[in-house]
């Protein structure tokens with residue numbers, strides 16, 4: 001299938017990739033879909049790799065699937081642990097449950113789970129997880145012959161390698177475009193097992209790679225320090241992935257699904273990142289030959305970043321500039337302060353759910369899929385009964401105030417600091 | 418009683434001969450172009466020589482092709498497999514399915530051992546790779562004794578377990594040592610330090626030293642302790658585990674040879690004269706402790722550890 005066609009004298013992309021977003025709970029799932037994700041991946045109560053993320057019950061999954069359906073979006077469930085014997089009982093029932101609530105597919109690493117799913121829940125698509133660290137076309141060919149619908153490539157694959165894989169094997173390819181990542185080959189790191197007795201390949205990773213270490217060299221029995229007094233300690237902390245500049249290339253390569261990492265991330269993060277990539281993909285596909293990355297998209301991504309970002313392997317093997325030493329996080333520049341529930345067009349009054357402190361006089365920014373970002377200075381704030389408030393202090397409190405431009409349910413309000 | 422094979426990793430052909438004399442039944446060798454974290458580099462010429470030693474002593478030779486391959490090496494896998502097949506090595510050790518596909522194409526009778534280091538964690542997965550063509554599964558080091566024996570009880574393939582030496586905790590494609598020096602602006606030192614021997618990371622909180630090194634396959638970080646369960650072999654021998662491995666990576670050849678001799682004795686006694694084994698096993702352990710490098714404490718790995726998630 002060709003990627004683009006000439007329509008009315010203009011080239012347009014006809015093979016648009018799926019934008020795949022993470023969601024740690026039902027609210028985030030709804031936001032991700034509403035902000036433009038074509039598919040969302042979530043975790044269930046078991047067999048997923050984020051043992052401490054909020055995970056979905058079957059009932060919540062059913063509701064998520066129904067919600068997504070209204071938008072034509074799909075739900076995948078990560079089932080990507082490397083199981084131990086003790087995890088085998090219960091697996092069949094779990095997979096049947098996923099199938100019965102209408103989940104579209106599962107993301108899997110362990111052949112145990114692949115074959116069990118085929119046997120007991122054949123309607124589920126099976127996608128191979130990045131935990132398998134797939135790095136070459138021949139391995140991809142193997143999994144195609146095993147009957148998988150899609151593979152998620154290792155984050156270590158470059159653009160050129162993906163081109164070759166696409167050429168040689170006819171299978172859907174999913175790659176990461178944004179978010180945190182392992183600095184090890186996925187599935188090949190057991191630092192947390194050793195350091196904290198938590199099994200990283202069953203969701204127990206403590207991100208031990210991001211801790212500080214000192215580098216020494218043994219000379220005989222003597223340990224010689226390989227750092228000077230003022231040097232930052234050794235660390236294996238990668239900058240987060242950010243491939244916004246590479247999206248055009250990824251679309252032209254015919255990659256089938258572009259994946260955002262972050263089931264633990266906030267609703268504000270999910271909304272911001274999804275909406276930016278939605279815009280980039282749509283703009284490029286509509287007019288690839290006149291496409292430019294707009295600065296406001298880059299600025300927008302920055303507003304929710306809590307770590308520095310870099311392009312990593314797609315654009316070549318990352319060097320020291322794509323790692324972090326001596327710093328552990330960067331403060332986000334914006335807080336998510338409110339979620340729009342309603343807007344009264346006649347009166348110009350918004351009804352909003354408070355998510356963080358704000359008060360009259362604050363300058364805030366609204367964003368969402370239906371609107372262009374705009375700023376607004378908040379005047380009087382009322383509670384639900386119409387009482388005037390000196391500030392919106394309480395989480396989830398319902399408040400009202402004037403907003404000059406029209407806003408829509410699920411639009412978000414953020415505040416710089 | 419069935420005796421498990423004693424599998425050791427030599428540092429050179431000459432060392433392999435010493436290991437054969439010390440009682441090794443099998444060796445794993447190879448080169449870093451295709452294999453991971455080997456005790457020594459064996460060129461094709463070395464493999465030919467190693468086969469002579471193997472025939473002389475009746476030792477089996479397994480060749481490591483367990484790297485994670487990128488496209489650039491896929492096309493040359495066939496040539497290497499063909500070479501190994503001509504030399505009649507006893508098995509190829511693989512993790513990447515690309516190797517399995519290549520073997521099917523060019524040497525379908527070649528035996529395969531499945532070894533990804535960290536992902537052989539349940540019996541179903543072992544048997545799955547068995548159905549795809551593997552004769553043996555090398556278990557993840559992060560399993561406990563009970564899990565290992567349960568896997569063996571359900572396994573349709575041979576089961577190999579590492580009983581001694583260090584294990585890999587982490588592999589990155591990035592040049593992490595080189596990057597650190599570049600970050601510090603010490604560009605002149607990068608080349609010299611990158612492939613230096615004896616590097617380790619010090620973890621203050623745990624007072625642990627983790628060996629770290631770089632090679633063609635990226636950066637590897639190793640466990641702070643050497644596993645040693647020379648005095649805990651009964652259950653696995655009774656369960657019929659097929660192969661016990663001593664991994665000699667980052668150790669001196671004399672040390673590996675000595676450890677091999679001691680395990681030879683331990684396995685023979687444990688299988689043939691259990692009473693004598695019980696009497697001698699503490700002594701065998703003490704003899705390893707006596708030759709242990711000062712910066713490498715011994716422990717029992719994950720054999721008796723509870724891991725949560």
Ligand code: SF4
Pocket residue numbers: 181182183184189190191192200205206207208209210
């Ligand atoms: S410690 Fe780091 S590299 Fe290892 S699994 Fe966790 S995040 Fe990945």
